[in-house]
Amino acid sequence: MLVLVSYDVGFAEPDGKRRLRRIAKICENFGQRVQYSVFECVVEPAQWVQLRHRLLEAYDEERDSLRFYFLGKNWQRRVEQHGSGAAYDPETDVLIL
Amino acid sequence: MKKLLNTLYITSQGSYLSKDGECVVVRTEDGAKRRFPVHVLDGIVCFGNVLCSPFLLGHCGDKGLAVSFLTERGRYLAGVRGPQSGNVLLRRAQYRLADDEDGSSRLARSIIIGKAANSRAVLRRCLRDHGERVDRLAMDRALAVLDDCAGRLRRPVPLDEARGMEGQAANAYFSVFGNMILAEDQSFCFAGRNRRPPLDAVNCLLSFVYTLLAHDVRSALEAVGLDPQVGFLHRDRPGRPGLALDVMEEFRPFLADRLVLSLINRGEVRARGFVRKESGAVFMDDDTRKTVLTAWQKRKQDEALHPFLKERLPLGLAFHVQARLMARAVRGDLDGYPPFFWK
Numbered sequence: 001m002l003v004l005v006s007y008d009v010g011f012a013e014p015d016g017k018r019r020l021r022r023i024a025k026i027c028e029n030f031g032q033r034v035q036y037s038v039f040e041c042v043v044e045p046a047q048w049v050q051l052r053h054r055l056l057e058a059y060d061e062e063r064d065s066l067r068f069y070f071l072g073k074n075w076q077r078r079v080e081q082h083g084s085g086a087a088y089d090p091e092t093d094v095l096i097l
Numbered sequence: 098m099k100k101l102l103n104t105l106y107i108t109s110q111g112s113y114l115s116k117d118g119e120c121v122v123v124r125t126e127d128g129a130k131r132r133f134p135v136h137v138l139d140g141i142v143c144f145g146n147v148l149c150s151p152f153l154l155g156h157c158g159d160k161g162l163a164v165s166f167l168t169e170r171g172r173y174l175a176g177v178r179g180p181q182s183g184n185v186l187l188r189r190a191q192y193r194l195a196d197d198e199d200g201s202s203r204l205a206r207s208i209i210i211g212k213a214a215n216s217r218a219v220l221r222r223c224l225r226d227h228g229e230r231v232d233r234l235a236m237d238r239a240l241a242v243l244d245d246c247a248g249r250l251r252r253p254v255p256l257d258e259a260r261g262m263e264g265q266a267a268n269a270y271f272s273v274f275g276n277m278i279l280a281e282d283q284s285f286c287f288a289g290r291n292r293r294p295p296l297d298a299v300n301c302l303l304s305f306v307y308t309l310l311a312h313d314v315r316s317a318l319e320a321v322g323l324d325p326q327v328g329f330l331h332r333d334r335p336g337r338p339g340l341a342l343d344v345m346e347e348f349r350p351f352l353a354d355r356l357v358l359s360l361i362n363r364g365e366v367r368a369r370g371f372v373r374k375e376s377g378a379v380f381m382d383d384d385t386r387k388t389v390l391t392a393w394q395k396r397k398q399d400e401a402l403h404p405f406l407k408e409r410l411p412l413g414l415a416f417h418v419q420a421r422l423m424a425r426a427v428r429g430d431l432d433g434y435p436p437f438f439w440k
Binding site: 025028029030031032042043044047090091092093095096097 | 100103104105106107108109112117118119120123125131132133134136137138387390391394398
């Protein structure tokens with residue numbers, strides 16, 4: 001299934017940057033960055049539990065916000081892309097570099 | 098059930114692959130950088146001059162990704178696999194069965210029946226679709242040989258006889274294979290199978306697609322814990338993945354051969370995409386190779402009904418299903434090995 005993860009991290013404190021990096025790192029391990037703080041993660045339910053758990057550990061409830069959008073299994077029909085920064089479909093795209 | 102995962106093919110010369118967190122990072126020589134999480138992949142295939150960092154190789158082994166190294170032209174060189182999976186008892190059973198003449202013959206027979214039936218299906222499909230453009234007489238003769246072969250193998254026969262029949266069936270099939278090439282282009286004529294090196298464009302395509310098939314089948318076998326080197330039909334020879342070649346047999350006609358045919362017949366590969374060397378060997382250029390890889394990846398996503406499980410699944414998963422059925426047959430949980438019949 002595809003889960004869209006987007007986040008806002010509060011920058012006021014000096015440790016904001018660190019949280020930002022940590023959250024980005026976690027997301028990168030599970031999906032691809034489609035915009036600055038938006039990640040598309042194609043995950044199995046078990047992987048999603050892991051990803052969610054790690055994110056919730058890393059963020060700060062007071063200052064940050066995390067949003068998860070569940071686009072399900074047939075997500076290909078539900079996503080439209082315009083402009084630059086085309087993403088790849090990890091399930092069906094042919095990955096030849 | 099396992100999910101069909103993607104395979105990453107690296108064809109850009111001078112690329113560097115490294116690990117970052119859970120991701121494979123690919124840096125190509127032109128400075129482009131792409132990253133892919135490891136969990137969306139089930140294998141990496143590197144062509145020619147591609148470097149992999151040791152940490153990436155270790156990580157891939159750990160996560161069960163098969164990394165294969167091929168020459169730029171697609172000949173298999175080496176592979177990196179993680180710790181042997183599955184259990185010893187299965188592998189012991191496999192070795193015992195391979196040493197046992199009758200047992201080997203039983204499995205080899207199923208494999209050959211599967212291959213003959215699928216070869217037959219490919220020929221019949223061609224007769225049905227392009228009956229007026231092919232040499233009907235020759236096709237019918239080849240079909241008769243294939244039928245006869247499948248029929249005779251239903252009864253127990255010694256292993257050598259079974260292998261003889263396999264040879265006959267393959268000869269009959271390849272003798273009419275050229276008939277199925279309908280492209281006007283004269284450079285795609287097929288006079289018989291040759292390899293190492295392939296001497297014409299069709300053989301070049303066939304060899305390349307067989308290598309891709311071998312990579313996938315081999316990783317599927319390793320994933321269920323079978324030893325890909327010890328075959329039943331293909332006997333032991335150093336460096337040869339006997340069992341992988343065995344399980345490949347049934348897939349060759351409808352996956353590999355038909356893919357090659359449709360690439361040629363639809364004009365997706367052109368004669369100018371092939372280079373002839375002084376030695377007479379024929380190789381394809383980078384664009385053609387990419388076309389073939391793309392077609393191969395797409396083909397694996399096509400769904401088919403599995404004749405034994407009665408379930409629809411992508412063809413790329415069929416390797417894993419067949420590997421599992423093979424493991425059960427080796428263990429004795431199944432009476433025999435049910436090959437994949439393509440309709």
